[in-house]
Amino acid sequence: MTPGSPPVVTDGRLRKGEARRRALLEAALRVVARDGVAGVTHRSVAKEAGLPASSAAYYFGSVDDLLVAALVWAADAYSALLREAAAAPDPVAALAAALADELAEERRPLVAAEYELYLLAARRPALRPVAARCVDDLAALARGCVGDAPGVVTAFCAGVDGLMVQALVTGATPGGPEIEAVLRRLLARTAG
Numbered sequence: 001m002t003p004g005s006p007p008v009v010t011d012g013r014l015r016k017g018e019a020r021r022r023a024l025l026e027a028a029l030r031v032v033a034r035d036g037v038a039g040v041t042h043r044s045v046a047k048e049a050g051l052p053a054s055s056a057a058y059y060f061g062s063v064d065d066l067l068v069a070a071l072v073w074a075a076d077a078y079s080a081l082l083r084e085a086a087a088a089p090d091p092v093a094a095l096a097a098a099l100a101d102e103l104a105e106e107r108r109p110l111v112a113a114e115y116e117l118y119l120l121a122a123r124r125p126a127l128r129p130v131a132a133r134c135v136d137d138l139a140a141l142a143r144g145c146v147g148d149a150p151g152v153v154t155a156f157c158a159g160v161d162g163l164m165v166q167a168l169v170t171g172a173t174p175g176g177p178e179i180e181a182v183l184r185r186l187l188a189r190t191a192g
Contacts, residue, residue: 021059023049028070032113037120040067064126067117071130074114079137086141092187095141096180099160103167103174112168146187159186 027049042056060066088094121131
């Protein structure tokens with residue numbers, strides 16, 4: 001779930017501000033990956049980003065604001081990944097390949113951090129709309145494959161999250177073909 005390109009900014013100060021904000025969001029995900037959500041403070045994130053301690057508080061008024069922004073940033077990247085998969089000739093195969101890439105060794109800690117933020121929405125209402133958007137975007141991809149079948153769509157979304165969480169928890173590294181086979185079986189069983 002690598003975040004998309006920042007908006008085009010022509011003013012040098014705005015560009016510098018966007019670069020700092022992005023550095024802080026990247027740092028927040030690294031802190032969550034290393035220390036968990038409990039390790040996120042303005043100071044820890046600024047230090048991780050190599051910026052002055054006051055910079056995180058300048059861009060994000062509270063730690064919740066920082067966590068929401070980090071989840072939004074990760075969700076934007078996930079949405080882009082899902083849109084790309086949905087536009088492919090075979091969306092299920094494209095999604096399976098993308099999910100396998102997300103579970104690669106170099107991405108795994110950040111994906112775990114993103115899921116930690118996603119699950120934090122259960123306790124922090126400010127995160128719920130963003131987490132719900134992740135589910136909605138995945139549901140849209142599923143509807144593109146099977147039409148408007150609520151039970152099928154729900155099962156598909158739960159299956160994707162289940163596969164990802166299981167892989168993160170167990171250390172498994174399923175490949176694209178393995179993930180694709182599971183998703184196709186899930187669609188076949190629930191659609192039939």
